[in-house]
Amino acid sequence: MKKKFKLKKSVVKKLKIIGGILAVILAIFIFYSSQISSLTQLGYSKEASRRILFSFQKEYVLSVGENKTLNAAFESDDYQEKYLDQYSKIDYQDQKHLIRNINTLIEKGYSNSTISMILAHGNDQDVSEFTKRDKINYLEEFYSISYAKLRNYDRYVDYSNETGEDDETTVLAVNLDMDKEDYSDPLIIRDFSTDMLVNKHRSLTEDYEPDDLVSIDSEYAADDTQAGARIAVNAFISMYKDAKKDDLDLVINSSYRSYQDQVDLCDTYRELYGENYVQNYVAQPGFSEHQTGLSFDIGSRNSNIFAESDEYIWVQENAHQYGFIQRFPEGYEAITGFRAEPWHYRYVGKKIATYIYEHNISFEEYYAIFLDS
DSSP states (O other): OOOOOOOOHHHHHHHHHHHHHHHHHHHHHHHHHHHHHHHHTTTOOHHHHHHHHHTTOHHHHHHHOSOHHHHHHHHSTTOOGGGHHHHTTSOOOOOTTHHHHHHHHHHTTOOHHHHHHHHHTSOHHHHHHHTTSOOOSOTHHHHTSTTOOGGGHHHHHHHHHHHOOOHHHHHHHHHTTTTSOTTSSOEEEOSOOTTOOOBTTEEEOTTOOOTTEEEOOTTTBSSTTOEEEHHHHHHHHHHHHHHHHTTOOEEEEEOOOOHHHHHHHHHHHHHHHOHHHHHHHSOOTTOOGGGGTOEEEEEETTBSOGGGSHHHHHHHHHGGGGTEEEEEOTTOHHHHSSOOEEEEEEEOOHHHHHHHHHHTOOHHHHIIIIIOO
């Protein structure tokens, strides 16, 4: 018979100790994992959850619930425990130096609600620059307006002081660069977009040409030299055909003009009427909406004066259904920068055109509120 193998008592004792240690480690691991899980299920990252546990703030975090700013704080090397409660009350923004900037703003004496407002009106760079300033009181006068920009604060103040305009008018004007001289320091536009804004402060490049430029059939235009962006041309053709059903006859008198075309046009008007006329009534090269390929001067084949025609009334009431707006309406000259042009229509798409029609605002206003970032 084989002799039974029997461990020595000392070995057995050691194995029991090792087993006990492993059991403790396993229990700790299970407990730790369950604690982490309770936090990650709330929406906290694993990294943030670990720091929450090791800083003994789990109960506080559980009482707050999911909170993106708290999560960012525990993930950040800039986290300061003394500001824990304030972090949870400040609205989150996806910014690289969020917690560092929050710390600085708290130290400067801003309230939680004001810090949330500051963060919401700028990007990471804007906020980082703003934190270098001394505390500013009464920020709400401009930043209660949703589309106000943090980076424009000094310009808002200067414009308001110079003009006496109210806060909303000031924010709108400055965001549209109306505090600058016409045609000076423009924002340069290089890419085609149906919602691009071109005016005396936003310029197309000399070599800009609209996407998918197509000729316009003479059935719809005054001559066979007209062209436009396909999307706008197709929309006009739909509008033209529906107007025809009401015995109305629309026509495109002027459409796409290149940069050089606008140079030639300015020269022609300069020779005929002088420089003052050109400055007041003719867009400078690069600043004309016609270069976008989205703008048409519309006329009536039944009347020499479009503004007095049945076609004009119909277009005013229906153009938005095809994505067009009257680009320079009467009463908005101070905003658009151009005199009223009842014949000038611009394609912006049905959604934007309908909103502008229903709310009776200019494209500049729509752009500043909804499109300008």
